Amino acid sequence: xxxxxxxxxxxxxxxxxxxxxxxxxxxxxxxxxxxxxxxxxxxxxxxxxxxxxxxxxxxxxxxxxxxxxxxxxxxxxxxxxxxxxxxxxxxxxxxxxxxxxxxxxxxxxxxxxxxxxxxxxxxxxxxxxxxxxxxxxxxxxxxxxxxxxxxxxxxxxxxxxxxxxxxxxxxxxxxxxxxxxxxxxxxxxxxxxxxxxxxxxxxxxxxxxxxxxxxxxxxxxxxxxxxxxxxxxxxxxxxxxxxxxxxxxxxxxxxxxxxxxxxxxxxxxxxxxxxxxxxxxxxxxxxxxxxxxxxxxxxxxxxxxxxxxxxxxxxxxxxxxxxxxxxxxxxxxxxxxxxxxxxxxxxxxxxxxxxxxxxxxxxxxxxxxxxxxxxxxxxxxxxxxxxxxxxxxxxxxxxxxxxxxxxxxxxxxxxxxxxxxxxxxxxxxxxxxxxxxxxxxxxxxxxxxxxxxxxxxxxxxxxxxxxxxxxxxxxxxxxxxxxxxxxxxxxxxxxxxxxxxxxxxxxxxxxxxxxxxxxxxxxxxxxxxxxxxxxxxxxxxxxxxxxxxxxxxxxxxxxxxxxxxxxxxxxxxxxxxxxxxxxxxxxxxxxxxxxxxxxxxxxxxxxxxxxxxxxxxxxxxxxxxxxxxxxxxxxxxxxxxxxxxxxxxxxxxxxxxxxxxxxxxxxxxxxxxxxxxxxxxxxxxxxxxxxxxxxxxxxxxxxxxxxxxxxxxxxxxxxxxxxxxxxxxxxxxx
Amino acid sequence: xxxxxxxxxxxxxxxxxxxxxxxxxxxxxxxxxxxxxxxxxxxxxxxxxxxxxxxxxxxxxxxxxxxxxxxxxxxxxxxxxxxxxxxxxxxxxxxxxxxxxxxxxxxxxxxxxxxxxxxxxxxxxxxxxxxxxxxxxxxxxxxxxxxxxxxxxxxxxxxxxxxxxxxxxxxxxxxxxxxxxxxxxxxxxxxxxxxxxxxxxxxxxxxxxxxxxxxxxxxx
Numbered sequence: 001x002x003x004x005x006x007x008x009x010x011x012x013x014x015x016x017x018x019x020x021x022x023x024x025x026x027x028x029x030x031x032x033x034x035x036x037x038x039x040x041x042x043x044x045x046x047x048x049x050x051x052x053x054x055x056x057x058x059x060x061x062x063x064x065x066x067x068x069x070x071x072x073x074x075x076x077x078x079x080x081x082x083x084x085x086x087x088x089x090x091x092x093x094x095x096x097x098x099x100x101x102x103x104x105x106x107x108x109x110x111x112x113x114x115x116x117x118x119x120x121x122x123x124x125x126x127x128x129x130x131x132x133x134x135x136x137x138x139x140x141x142x143x144x145x146x147x148x149x150x151x152x153x154x155x156x157x158x159x160x161x162x163x164x165x166x167x168x169x170x171x172x173x174x175x176x177x178x179x180x181x182x183x184x185x186x187x188x189x190x191x192x193x194x195x196x197x198x199x200x201x202x203x204x205x206x207x208x209x210x211x212x213x214x215x216x217x218x219x220x221x222x223x224x225x226x227x228x229x230x231x232x233x234x235x236x237x238x239x240x241x242x243x244x245x246x247x248x249x250x251x252x253x254x255x256x257x258x259x260x261x262x263x264x265x266x267x268x269x270x271x272x273x274x275x276x277x278x279x280x281x282x283x284x285x286x287x288x289x290x291x292x293x294x295x296x297x298x299x300x301x302x303x304x305x306x307x308x309x310x311x312x313x314x315x316x317x318x319x320x321x322x323x324x325x326x327x328x329x330x331x332x333x334x335x336x337x338x339x340x341x342x343x344x345x346x347x348x349x350x351x352x353x354x355x356x357x358x359x360x361x362x363x364x365x366x367x368x369x370x371x372x373x374x375x376x377x378x379x380x381x382x383x384x385x386x387x388x389x390x391x392x393x394x395x396x397x398x399x400x401x402x403x404x405x406x407x408x409x410x411x412x413x414x415x416x417x418x419x420x421x422x423x424x425x426x427x428x429x430x431x432x433x434x435x436x437x438x439x440x441x442x443x444x445x446x447x448x449x450x451x452x453x454x455x456x457x458x459x460x461x462x463x464x465x466x467x468x469x470x471x472x473x474x475x476x477x478x479x480x481x482x483x484x485x486x487x488x489x490x491x492x493x494x495x496x497x498x499x500x501x502x503x504x505x506x507x508x509x510x511x512x513x514x515x516x517x518x519x520x521x522x523x524x525x526x527x528x529x530x531x532x533x534x535x536x537x538x539x540x541x542x543x544x545x546x547x548x549x550x551x552x553x554x555x556x557x558x559x560x561x562x563x564x565x566x567x568x569x570x571x572x573x574x575x576x577x578x579x580x581x582x583x584x585x586x587x588x589x590x591x592x593x594x595x596x597x598x599x600x601x602x603x604x605x606x607x608x609x610x611x612x613x614x615x616x617x618x619x620x621x622x623x624x625x626x627x628x629x630x631x632x633x634x635x636x637x638x639x640x641x642x643x644x645x646x647x648x649x650x651x652x653x654x655x656x657x658x659x660x661x662x663x664x665x666x667x668x669x670x671x672x673x674x675x676x677x678x679x680x681x682x683x684x685x686x687x688x689x690x691x692x693x694x695x696x697x698x699x700x701x702x703x704x705x706x707x708x709x710x711x712x713x714x715x716x717x718x719x720x721x722x723x724x725x726x727x728x729x730x731x732x733x734x
Numbered sequence: 735x736x737x738x739x740x741x742x743x744x745x746x747x748x749x750x751x752x753x754x755x756x757x758x759x760x761x762x763x764x765x766x767x768x769x770x771x772x773x774x775x776x777x778x779x780x781x782x783x784x785x786x787x788x789x790x791x792x793x794x795x796x797x798x799x800x801x802x803x804x805x806x807x808x809x810x811x812x813x814x815x816x817x818x819x820x821x822x823x824x825x826x827x828x829x830x831x832x833x834x835x836x837x838x839x840x841x842x843x844x845x846x847x848x849x850x851x852x853x854x855x856x857x858x859x860x861x862x863x864x865x866x867x868x869x870x871x872x873x874x875x876x877x878x879x880x881x882x883x884x885x886x887x888x889x890x891x892x893x894x895x896x897x898x899x900x901x902x903x904x905x906x907x908x909x910x911x912x913x914x915x916x917x918x919x920x921x922x923x924x925x926x927x928x929x930x931x932x933x934x935x936x937x938x939x940x941x942x943x944x945x946x947x948x949x950x951x952x953x954x
Contacts (some may be wrong), residue, residue: 435849
């Protein structure tokens with residue numbers, strides 16, 4: 001049957017393979033592939049699965065550290081958080097499907113990242129996200145926002161894992177390609193982590209979860225191509241999620257994982273049955289033989305090609321210890337899930353598929369993984385920009401400026417979003433987006449310690465200078481974790497870029513990765529998992545480079561942590577770090593100055609470490625009532641956010657000096673923190689800082705019900721809050 | 735004193751409920767699987783937890799209300815066994831007919847999760863006696879179908895007989911007459927959309943829910 005179709009150059013091109021790549025297949029097989037085999041090569045060698053444009057650059061990342069149990073290469077990264085506990089986490093993109101079908105695209109993004117985590121033996125305990133949409137006035141933006149938010153909530157709320165934080169930006173650069181990056185954090189025992197390497201010969205292969213349908217065929221290939229005006233016709237390649245099945249699958253897997261039945265386990269994500277079986281076999285150095293007739297199927301008459309390329313959701317593949325088959329059947333039957341033995345491991349090193357009594361695929365596994373293309377794409381560095389001097393940027397009306405800023409698309413409250421997420425389920429959320437804090441805090445169940453989790457990237461910096469922007473996104477997550485009193489441990493990343501075949505885009509990618517890696521090394525903050533999403537462009541217009549970073553840290557003792565809230569009446573406001581008034585690429589310059597020009601703030605990584613370690617030490621010594629890192633919008637926005645969260649105003653006393661006001665209030669110098677401390681702590685904190693060579697100054701006092709300053713600032717908190725809260729609902733109700 | 739929590743497929747506040755019961759009673763709570771046919775006779779108080787039982791398919795709570803364990807639960811509740819349902823548990827109780835009315839889609843059409851202020855409208859009940867003179871409490875809410883509906887005659891009867899125990903301050907979902915929590919005529923079956931079980935820990939949701947559990951447990 002399958003062999004009846006002759007593989008023409010057109011069919012090869014439709015599978016996203018170049019003539020050169022197809023020639024490699026011919027050479028490795030020594031014959032022409034049949035359609036099934038071609039389909040399998042095409043998804044395994046897609047950008048999405050093979051990382052063919054990015055692999056050689058990702059290899060440079062710092063991936064090891066004293067707390068790293070498992071770095072990149074598995075379903076998710078694993079870190080040690082003491083007492084035999086391990087945290088397993090990863091972030092992944094679902095950009096292309098979410099643009100085409102926002103609800104299902106976002107929902108299945110959440111489902112997929114959860115499976116990556118619980119397939120390794122961890123119970124998911126928290127979800128995060130990083131979202132980018134086009135400009136608020138774009139006709140599609142509203143629909144996309146409401147669909148994506150409903151999809152994330154609809155999935156996470158039902159499964160019963162709290163969505164505890166995230167970030168959302170709007171920019172015209174995302175008009176044609178939104179970004180939906182979902183992160184999941186799970187908790188496991190360090191000695192009960194499950195891996196995907198199939199082992200042994202003759203061991204049964206189990207399929208569990210939902211039935212296989214025709215949805216999502218070639219999703220991985222879609223995610224490896226640019227969009228054009230007809231992209232919405234790709235809707236049938238978007239998968240449909242069922243969080244109910246996911247919840248049952250989590251519980252069933254947890255139950256079976258508590259026994260000794262499982263040798264290896266892998267979720268069926270992108271490229272479904274193909275990538276899961278090939279990856280398990282490749283990692284274990286074994287072969288796999290499957291009887292496709294035994295695959296639970298949703299529809300009649302499915303072909304081997306469809307079964308192997310389907311991206312139906314909520315499915316897992318397992319290698320089970322011989323003799324434990326009945327145990328596996330019993331557990332999955334209890335949870336009313338489909339379960340079937342569909343094959344065995346072999347010693348042939350080949351992937352052999354049988355269907356209706358015939359061999360429909362027989363190919364060596366090694367070339368699928370090892371011989372996947374690994375391109376050194378040409379890349380040109382982004383041209384450096386001129387600095388914009390704050391002296392040339394006016395601040396004429398500080399009250400009007402604060403109102404404009406706090407009600408601007410990137411700074412206004414995200415309440416409209418996070419009130420649609422269940423943040424409390426599982427009863428261990430200590431802090432979430434509700435406080436507007438820098439990092440979410442989720443307690444380790446039954447213990448007095450917690451993980452801190454954050455996602456961050458500043459695409460406008462990455463666009464202006466990929467290298468500095470790459471450093472900045474890593475440093476900012478490190479700062480965010482520091483602000484709640486956590487020891488930053490490791491990151492996951494989701495690298496969203498345009499078409500890597502264009503040298504200037506590849507230059508952005510290489511620049512960001514190198515900057516990120518520099519920061520990881522300087523901060524001892526390794527990458528343990530991640531995902532790359534390329535071809536985020538439409539009609540040749542690429543997104544701004546957006547390497548989203550998800551950081552995880554440990555709060556060893558919940559007696560000691562801080563949030564954004566907590567400042568007391570009479571507390572002093574101290575800034576740690578130096579303010580030079582860097583205004584280039586700032587939100588102020590964009591929202592008030594009407595320009596996106598200028599080099600972004602430079603990131604001094606040694607200073608980041610020095611300042612951050614000091615702030616964390618102050619928090620641990622219980623000197624700090626509230627802390628917030630000074631980032632988007634600069635000092636005044638940071639102080640205002642603390643004031644709103646604490647419910648107390650701030651009188652700012654700008655130290656005398658030769659400052660440009662725009663730069664002092666709204667500049668975005670890095671490595672800075674604002675902390676609220678008791679009056680009596682001010683002198684010791686400042687003198688210790690001085691001794692360490694850290695710039696620190698008292699710049700105000702928490703008091704009253706408004707934001708005031710010696711430069712004429714005088715706004716009631718209630719008025720500021722009204723503007724802050726009004727923007728999002730107004731957008732969605734417009 | 736023995737408490738129990740029923741777990742349906744895709745219940746997801748079963749652990750939250752168990753933690754709250756164990757915190758207040760100091761004893762383990764029994765988890766009862768939906769396929770079991772009987773509530774053990776020594777169980778004194780049953781919680782039907784929140785979540786998305788059976789994926790909310792058909793209608794929230796509709797399938798759970800017809801599961802094997804609920805058949806026995808209804809019989810025992812009709813004989814006086816205290817039963818409380820939170821969120822999806824409330825939806826299930828209305829589907830069984832143990833409590834009147836129904837929960838419709840929120841008026842705002844979106845899922846809503848936030849700390850919610852509630853006014854206690856009757857402290858002279860088995861579920862609220864521990865609040866004494868406390869007028870207002872804050873429990874977290876997290877639901878999509880929490881808009882309480884009943885016909886006027888039913889609402890009048892509920893209010894007249896003191897069976898409305900909690901009302902919303904700033905109604906978040908469009909519930910009729912701001913009703914947040916109600917009990918049956920005998921006062922042993924209670925349901926509400928807010929989550930008192932998520933308000934028993936100062937680090938998570940506050941502690942306003944503690945007196946709810948203390949009230950019912952001390953009444954047994």
